[in-house]
Amino acid sequence: MQPAKPHNPEAYTFQRFLGVLLQYAPFVLGSGVFFALLAYGGSARQPPVYEATSSVLAVQVESGDPLLTTAPALPEGAVEQAMHSERMVEGILVHLRQSALPPPLVQRIGGDLRRELTTRQFARLQVRPRLNTLQNGVYEIAAHAETPAAAQVLANASVSALLDWDTARAVTGVVRSRDSLRKQVAALDRRIAAAPDTTELQTLSYARQGAAERLVLLEQLGQAANGTLSRLARAVAPAAPVSPLPLRNALLAFLTATFLGAVAALVWDALHPRARRPDDLGDLGAPVLGWLPRLPRGGSGAGLKGVRGEAVRRAAGFLRVNVAVRLRPGVRRLVLTGLRSGQGTSRVTALLAQGLADAGQRVLIVDAACSPGQALMWPAAGTRSEALPAPELSEGVQGRTVAQGIDLLSLGGVQGGPARLVAAPPFAALLTRWSSAYDVVLIDAPPLTESAAALTLAGPAGRLVLVVEATRFGRLDLERALGLAHVGGATVLGIVLNRVPWRWLGAPLPGSDPQDSPPPTPPRPSEPAGSGVA
Structure with missing residues (x-):
């Protein structure tokens, strides 16, 4: 079932x-x-870095006369290339030396600008163009420095150096046109001196007069030449650093x-795939005996009597039925072990024992885990302590009745721990004697992957039940545990998924109460079972 x-x-x-x-x-x-x-x-x-921004306006003015066009239009990217040139760096340093900045800071800025020319990674000065298709618009010059005043001075100095470069470009155009016109006037003078007739002389005189007028105009332009760039806004000291x-x-x-x-x-x-549902475990060769929801902290009784106690009892009932159906006649020893510590083996053992006891069976719980898990599951109040019939055992072995039909034998007080007692040869015979007075013996064993005690306790007469925490175990870990059980000669009865999230359960578990259909029980001993082992 x-x-x-x-x-x-x-x-x-x-x-x-x-x-x-x-x-x-x-x-x-x-x-x-x-x-x-x-x-x-x-x-x-x-250190903080401040940014100051100054802007220039770019307007391309073309005249009808190419000789009078002193500064040709700037192509795309020309301003940025000019700004990151050695000539521009020297011009910027000239303006910085004329400012009130400390000489060490000016020297540091100059070193950074020269170094950026070689690395082509520009951090001190950046050009941000905002132009239309005719290359008219605004160029923003962003300067970065250690102080607000240094950033402001560097931005204004960069724009001043850029305007000086643009003006020099315009003056160069005027000088070139003026030299060309002077050569043209000199050539006309020579032709006039050698003119053969009056008609040609008159024509050459008109041409020389026009060239002379244009030369006078260029002389005037040379005194007030300017380029295509003009300052739009000066930089101000920033209030906060940008980095x-x-x-x-x-x-x-x-x-x-x-x-x-x-x-x-x-x-x-x-x-690292994890098995999170029973369907993921179908091909491992070990059936899923059941799944138990996550219980509140405290003993198992608190979980059974809590708000969700009915769902817990139903889940424990299904687990009991599946365990009883799969047990062969004569097999009364179940060793419950986990893949690693902290997966709730003690809780599952206590719930299974409670379900078997409610069905009228006598249950002995052997707490062989390294930590006293069962002592936390069963409160000491209302129980009676009595010695089990094994006087030759160490004084650390203590037995007591913890609930109706449930006795608990704790090995936690044994010197050297439970593993030392389990490894002793007489322990198997003692375990057989204890089992004779009970219908089922549940052994809360250490994790299978951490100790061989679980394989020793199971032996040929017992069965292993692997307890794994839902959503927290890997499929490879589970395969490894099953492989260890196979190599150790132990028979795995099945797997129990513990601490299943409540949302996985959805509505209350469907089906009839498992108490309505009692499962088959192992043969009971001929003598009535007492509180201890006869």
Whole structure:
């Protein structure tokens, strides 16, 4: 008899990813916080950088006479190339030396500008063009420096050097046109002197007069030549630095690290598949005996009597029925073990013992785990302590009746721990004697992958029950545990999924109460079972 399958959130991709992220939330959030603190500390130690911006207006003015066009139109990218040139750097330094900036700071800025020319990585000065298709518009010159005043002075000095370069470009055009006209006038004078007739002389005289007028005009333009650029706005001292920004950098580092951590968690989960539902365990050769919901902290009795006690009793009843159906006649020893510590083996043992006792069976629980798990499951109040018939055992072995039909034998007080007692040869014979007075012996054993005690306790006469925590175990780990059991010669009765989330159960478990159909029970001994082993 199998319990109804719980609602499976794996059918929804979003819920599956959400479950993985919740599982690895400490790692994901921890890495995000770590890198955020690292980025904040690194940014806070960096010196501040201030940015000041000055702008120039670019207007292309073309005249009908090419000789009178003193400054040709600037092509795309010309201003940026000129700004990052050696000539421009020298012009900027001339203006900086004339400012009130300290000479060491001017020298440092000059060194950075020269170094940027070789690396082609420009951080001190940046050109931001905003032009139309005719190359008319605004150029913004952004300067970065250690102080607000230095950034302001550097931006204004850069624009001044740029305007000087543009003016020099216009003057060069005027000088070129003037030299050309002078040569033209001199050539006309020579032709006039050698003119053969009056008609040609008159024509050459008119041509010389026009060239002379244009030369006079160029002489006047040379005194007031300007380029295509003009200052639009001077830079002002910035109020706050543009870098570093510790809070922004910390936030970006947190988001980046969290995203990468989530991706790493999803990749890890994909590379290390986890069995999260009974269907994932169907091909392992070990049936799923049942699944138990996550119980509140405290003893098992608190879980059975809690708000969700009915669902817990139903789940425990299904587990009891499946265990009883699969047990062969004469097999009375069940060793419950987990893949690793902390998977709730003690809780499952206590719930199974409670279910078997409610069905009228005498149950002996042997607490062979390294930690006293059963002592926490069963409260000491209302129980009577009495010695089990094994006087040759160490004084550390204590037995007591913990509930109606349930006796508990604890090996936790044995010197050297339970593993030392289990490994002793007489222990197997003693365990057989104890089992003779009970219908079922449940042994709460150490994890299978951490100790060989579970295999020793099971032996040829017992059966192993693997307890695994739902959504927290890997399929490879489970295959390894089954392989260890096979090599050790132990028979695995089945697997119990523990701590199943309540949302997996959905509505109350369907089907009749398992108490309505009592399962077959192992043969009882001929003599009535007492509180101890006869």
